[in-house]
Amino acid sequence: MRNRPFLFTLAIVGYVIMIVPILFVVLSSFTAGSTLSFPPQGFSLQWFEKALAYEPFIDSLGSSLLLAILTTLIALGLGVPIALAIARSNLRGKAFVQSLFVSPLIVPELVIGLALYQQVMITLRLDSFIALMLGHIVILLPYAVRVTGATLALGDTSIEDAARGLGASPFHTFRTVTLPLMRPGIISAALLSFITSFNNVPLSLLLQSREFRTFPVTMLDYVQQSYDPMIAAMSTLIMAGTVVIAIIAERTVGFAKIFGGINK
Amino acid sequence: MIRRPKLLLLPGAVVLVLAFLIPSLAMLFSPPSTSTGEVFAKLGAMLTDPYDLTIIARTLLFGLIVTAICILLGFPIAYLLARSVSRFAGVWLALAIFPLLLSTVVRTFGWLVILGSNGAIGQIIVALGLADRGPQLLYTPLAVVLGMTQLFLPLAIISCYSAVAQVDNNLDDAARGLGASRTRTLWTIVIPMSLPGIVVAATLVFAGATTAYTTPYLLGGTGQRVLATQLFTYASITVNWAAASATALIMTVLVFLVSGLSSALASRKGSIS
Amino acid sequence: MSTPASGATASSTTPLSSVAAEFVGVSQVYGSSVAVDNIDLQIEQGKLTTLLGPSGCGKTTSLRMLAGYLAPTSGEIRINGVDSTRLPPEKRNLGMVFQSYALFPHMTVADNVAYGLKLRKVAAKERDARVAECLDLVGLGHLADRKPKALSGGQQQRVALARAIAIRPSLLLLDEPLSNLDARLRVQMRTEIRRIQSETGLTVVLVTHDQDEALEMSDAMVLMRAGKIMQTGSPTDVFTAPANRFVADFLGYENFLDFDGRGLITVRPEHLRLQPAGVPVYAGTPSSANGFVLPATVTSVAYRGTDEIVTVTTADATPLKVSMHRGSSSAHLARLHPGDAVDISASAGDIVSLPAEAA
Numbered sequence: 001m002r003n004r005p006f007l008f009t010l011a012i013v014g015y016v017i018m019i020v021p022i023l024f025v026v027l028s029s030f031t032a033g034s035t036l037s038f039p040p041q042g043f044s045l046q047w048f049e050k051a052l053a054y055e056p057f058i059d060s061l062g063s064s065l066l067l068a069i070l071t072t073l074i075a076l077g078l079g080v081p082i083a084l085a086i087a088r089s090n091l092r093g094k095a096f097v098q099s100l101f102v103s104p105l106i107v108p109e110l111v112i113g114l115a116l117y118q119q120v121m122i123t124l125r126l127d128s129f130i131a132l133m134l135g136h137i138v139i140l141l142p143y144a145v146r147v148t149g150a151t152l153a154l155g156d157t158s159i160e161d162a163a164r165g166l167g168a169s170p171f172h173t174f175r176t177v178t179l180p181l182m183r184p185g186i187i188s189a190a191l192l193s194f195i196t197s198f199n200n201v202p203l204s205l206l207l208q209s210r211e212f213r214t215f216p217v218t219m220l221d222y223v224q225q226s227y228d229p230m231i232a233a234m235s236t237l238i239m240a241g242t243v244v245i246a247i248i249a250e251r252t253v254g255f256a257k258i259f260g261g262i263n264k
Numbered sequence: 265m266i267r268r269p270k271l272l273l274l275p276g277a278v279v280l281v282l283a284f285l286i287p288s289l290a291m292l293f294s295p296p297s298t299s300t301g302e303v304f305a306k307l308g309a310m311l312t313d314p315y316d317l318t319i320i321a322r323t324l325l326f327g328l329i330v331t332a333i334c335i336l337l338g339f340p341i342a343y344l345l346a347r348s349v350s351r352f353a354g355v356w357l358a359l360a361i362f363p364l365l366l367s368t369v370v371r372t373f374g375w376l377v378i379l380g381s382n383g384a385i386g387q388i389i390v391a392l393g394l395a396d397r398g399p400q401l402l403y404t405p406l407a408v409v410l411g412m413t414q415l416f417l418p419l420a421i422i423s424c425y426s427a428v429a430q431v432d433n434n435l436d437d438a439a440r441g442l443g444a445s446r447t448r449t450l451w452t453i454v455i456p457m458s459l460p461g462i463v464v465a466a467t468l469v470f471a472g473a474t475t476a477y478t479t480p481y482l483l484g485g486t487g488q489r490v491l492a493t494q495l496f497t498y499a500s501i502t503v504n505w506a507a508a509s510a511t512a513l514i515m516t517v518l519v520f521l522v523s524g525l526s527s528a529l530a531s532r533k534g535s536i537s
Numbered sequence: 538m539s540t541p542a543s544g545a546t547a548s549s550t551t552p553l554s555s556v557a558a559e560f561v562g563v564s565q566v567y568g569s570s571v572a573v574d575n576i577d578l579q580i581e582q583g584k585l586t587t588l589l590g591p592s593g594c595g596k597t598t599s600l601r602m603l604a605g606y607l608a609p610t611s612g613e614i615r616i617n618g619v620d621s622t623r624l625p626p627e628k629r630n631l632g633m634v635f636q637s638y639a640l641f642p643h644m645t646v647a648d649n650v651a652y653g654l655k656l657r658k659v660a661a662k663e664r665d666a667r668v669a670e671c672l673d674l675v676g677l678g679h680l681a682d683r684k685p686k687a688l689s690g691g692q693q694q695r696v697a698l699a700r701a702i703a704i705r706p707s708l709l710l711l712d713e714p715l716s717n718l719d720a721r722l723r724v725q726m727r728t729e730i731r732r733i734q735s736e737t738g739l740t741v742v743l744v745t746h747d748q749d750e751a752l753e754m755s756d757a758m759v760l761m762r763a764g765k766i767m768q769t770g771s772p773t774d775v776f777t778a779p780a781n782r783f784v785a786d787f788l789g790y791e792n793f794l795d796f797d798g799r800g801l802i803t804v805r806p807e808h809l810r811l812q813p814a815g816v817p818v819y820a821g822t823p824s825s826a827n828g829f830v831l832p833a834t835v836t837s838v839a840y841r842g843t844d845e846i847v848t849v850t851t852a853d854a855t856p857l858k859v860s861m862h863r864g865s866s867s868a869h870l871a872r873l874h875p876g877d878a879v880d881i882s883a884s885a886g887d888i889v890s891l892p893a894e895a896a
Binding site: 004007008010011013014015017018019020021022023024025028036037038039077078079081082084085086088089090091097100101104106107108109110111112114115116117118119120122123134135137138141145170195198199200201202205206215216219220223224227231235238239242243245246 | 266267269270272273275276279280282283284286287288290291295296336337338340341343344356359360362363365366367368369370371372373374375376377378382383384387410413414417418421446471475477478481482492495496499500505508509512515516519520523
Binding site: 156158159161162163164165166167168169172176177180181 | 626628637
C-alpha cells in the first residue's frame with residue numbers, strides 16, 4: 001500500500017478534510033478559556049456543565065427525541081406493510097409502487113418543507129408540530145420501505161410455505177415466522193430513521209415554531225449569535241451519544257446491514 | 265402470499281398523497297395569497313434575471329466542483345480500503361462513515377474554528393511569517409467548497425466502495441499476470457468496472473451539493489448565496505411565496521434531471537456490456 | 538370447501554380406499570406455457586411414489602398443486618377421496634419437505650418440530666413426547682436444542698423430515714430432498730428415507746430428477762416430460778420395459794437403432810457385446826433370429842473404474858455405447874484403438890422395442 005504514493009496522498013487529504021473539523025470541535029470543547037478557538041487554552045469541563053444547564057439546548061433535545069421517536073414509529077407502521085405487500089404478493093407493477101414510496105428521497109428536503117409550510121401551516125392553519133410530523137414521516141417512509149424490503153427480499157419464502165403446510169394461517173405465519181425474521185431489517189430501518197429525523201435541518205428549520213424547536217435548529221441559531229465553546233461542548237456530547245448508539249447497533253444488528261440499506 | 269396487498273399499501277399511500285403529493289402540487293399552482301400562474305411567471309422572470317441566474321450558476325458550479333473533488337478524493341479511499349488486507353481497513357471505513365450519523369450543523373461549524381482569520385489556518389500562516397494577519401477564509405467560495413466536500417465525501421466513499429468491492433479480485437490478478445502494472449490495472453480494469461458505482465456516487469453528491477442549506481449558510485454568508493439559502497430567504501424573511509415556489513421548482517428539476525441522466529447512462533452502459 | 542366443522546385439518550385416519558391422493562384431469566397453464574398438461578394420477582396408500590423427470594417437466598408444479606400452494610387451472614385434486622382442490626395448504630394436513638429444508642432459523646430444532654403440534658393444540662406433555670419420538674426416528678435426538686444454522690445440510694434435512702412427520706400427515710411430500718447434499722450423503726439418505734417410510738407406513742410422494750434415486754427408493758415411478766406423464770409402474774417394470782424413447786433415454790438406454798425393418802429398438806450399454814472383427818463368435822453370443830450382430834468401428838475408449846465405455850459407429854453412422862466390465866472381455870480392450878473394426882451383438886432378451894417417434 002505504501003508504494004502507491006499518489007493514491008495515498010489523495011486519501012490522506014480526503015481524511016483530513018473529513019476528520020479535522022470534527023476533531024477541532026471536540027478538542028476545543030475542553031478549553032478553559034472563553035473563546036472558541038484552536039488550540040484550546042487549558043483543560044476544563046466547564047463548558048460541558050454550561051451546555052447541560054442551558055435550557056434551550058435541553059428543551060430542544062427533548063423535542064427532537066420526541067419527534068424522532070414518534071415519526072420513526074409511524075413511518076415503520078406505514079412502511080413495513082408496504083414492504084410486505086411488495087415482497088410477498090402478486091401485486092402488479094411492484095417496481096412502480098416501490099419507486100413511488102421511495103420518491104421523497106429525490107425531492108430536496110427544503111422543497112418538501114416549503115410545500116408543507118405553505119399548505120399545512122399557512123393555508124390550513126394547522127399547528128407547526130403537525131406539519132413537522134408529516135414532513136418527517138414523508139422523508140422517513142423511504143427508509144422504512146426499502147430497508148425492511150431488502151430483508152424480506154433476501155429471505156427464503158419456502159420458510160413461510162413450510163409454516164402454512166404445517167397448518168398455520170397466513171396471519172399466524174406472519175406473526176411467528178415472518179416478523180421475527182424481519183427483526184434485523186426493522187431495527188436497521190428504525191435506527192436510520194431515528195438518526196435522519198433527529199439530525200434533520202431543512203424541514204425542522206422551515207416548520208419550527210416558538211413552542212417547538214428541534215435540536216439542530218437551536219444549535220444553528222446559537223452558532224450565529226454567540227460563538228463560544230458551549231456549542232462545541234454540546235456537539236461533543238451529541239457525538240458521544242451517537243457513538244454509543246452506533247456501538248449498540250453494531251452489536252445487535254451489524255453495520256453492514258444498516259448501510260446496505262442506504263445504497264441505491 | 266398476501267391476498268389483498270392493496271389494503272396494506274393504503275395507509276402509506278394516503279399519507280404520501282396528503283403530505284407529499286398534494287402539498288407539492290399546491291406549492292406550484294396555488295401558494296398562499298398568490299394566483300395560479302404567478303409562480304411560473306416568477307419562474308420565467310428568474311430565469312432571465314442576472315441576479316437569479318448568478319445564484320443558479322453558483323449553485324451549479326459548487327455542485328460540479330464538489331462532485332469532482334469528492335470523486336477525486338473519495339474513489340482512492342474506497343479503492344485502497346476495498347483492496348486492503350489490513351485489519352484496520354474496517355476501522356478506517358467506519359471513521360469515514362461515522363460522520364453521516366451527525367447533523368450537518370455539528371459537522372460544519374468546525375470550519376469556523378479553522379478558517380476564520382484567527383482560526384487554525386490563519387494562525388499557522390502568521391506563525392510562518394507569510395502575513396501579518398491571517399486571511400479571512402470564511403464566507404468565501406473556498407469555505408463553502410471545503411465544507412460541502414467534508415459533508416459529501418462519506419457518501420461518495422460508500423458508493424465507490426461497494427462498486428470496487430464487487431470487482432472480482434481475480435480480475436486484478438489476471439491483468440497483472442498478463443503483464444499490466446498496478447496503475448494500468450487500476451485504469452483499465454477496476455475503474456471501468458466500478459463506473460456505475462462512481463456514477464451513483466457523483467449523482468448523490470451533486471444532488472446533495474446543489475440542495476445543501478446549512479453549509480452555504482454557515483460558511484458562505486450573504487456573499488455566497490445559493491438556491492437553498494435563497495429559498496429560505498423567500499420563505500421566511502421576504503415572504504415572497506411565488507419566488508419561493510419558483511426556486512423550489514428549479515431545485516427539484518435540477519435534481520430530477522441529474523438523477524434521470526445518470527439512470528439513462530446506467531441503462532445504456534448496461535445494454536452495451 | 539369441504540372443511541370439517543370441528544377443526545382445520547382434513548382427515549388423517551386411514552381411508553378404506555387404497556388411493557391416498559388423486560390427480561383428475563389436472564392442468565397448470567400460465568398464459569401460453571403449459572406446465573402440467575391434463576394429468577391423471579393415483580397415489581397409492583402406504584407406498585413411496587416418485588415423480589421423476591428433467592427440470593421443467595412439471596413434477597414440482599404437480600407436487601405444489603397437491604400441497605395446495607398452487608391452484609390447478611383445471612381438474613381436481615382429491616386427498617383421501619375428498620375433493621381438496623380449493624383447500625388452502627394449512628388445511629390439508631400434508632407434511633412437506635422443501636428443497637431448501639426451510640427450517641425456521643429463529644427456533645431450535647425441537648421448536649421447529651413442535652411448530653405444527655402447537656398449532657393443533659397438542660398438550661405439552663404429549664407434544665414433547667412426539668417431538669422426541671420424531672427426532673429419534675431420524676437419529677437427531679441429541680441435537681434438539683441447537684439452532685438450524687449450527688447443523689450440517691444432512692442434519693437440517695432430517696429435522697425437516699421430523700417436522701413434517703410430527704403432525705401425522707396423511708401424505709409426506711418431498712421436493713428434491715437430496716439435491717443439496719453431497720454424493721456420499723445422498724446415497725446414505727436414500728436408505729434413511731426408505732427406512733423411515735416403511736417404519737411409519739406413510740404414503741410418500743417424492744420429486745427428483747435423479748433416476749438412480751428413483752429406482753432405489755420407489756414402489757411406484759411416474760416419469761414426466763413437458764407436463765405429461767410418460768409412463769407409470771414399478772421400478773422393475775419401467776426399467777426393463779420402457780414405454781417410449783424418452784423414458785428409455787432418461788433411464789440410461791443410450792443406444793437407439795432402427796434397421797432391417799425392426800422399428801425403433803434400444804439396448805442398454807451393459808447388454809451389448811463387443812468382439813474384434815473377424816474373431817469367431819463365442820457360444821452365448823446371439824445367433825437366434827431376433828438378436829443381432831453388427832459391424833462397427835471404434836471411435837473412443839474411456840476407462841471409468843467400474844467399467845470401460847467403448848464408443849463405436851455402425852456402418853450407417855449410428856453411434857453405440859458398449860459398457861464392458863473387467864473380466865474376460867477386457868482382455869481385448871488393452872488392444873482396442875480408435876479406428877479398429879469390431880462386431881457389436883445383442884441377444885433377443887436384451888432388446889426392447891419402442892413405438893415409433895412422433896417427432
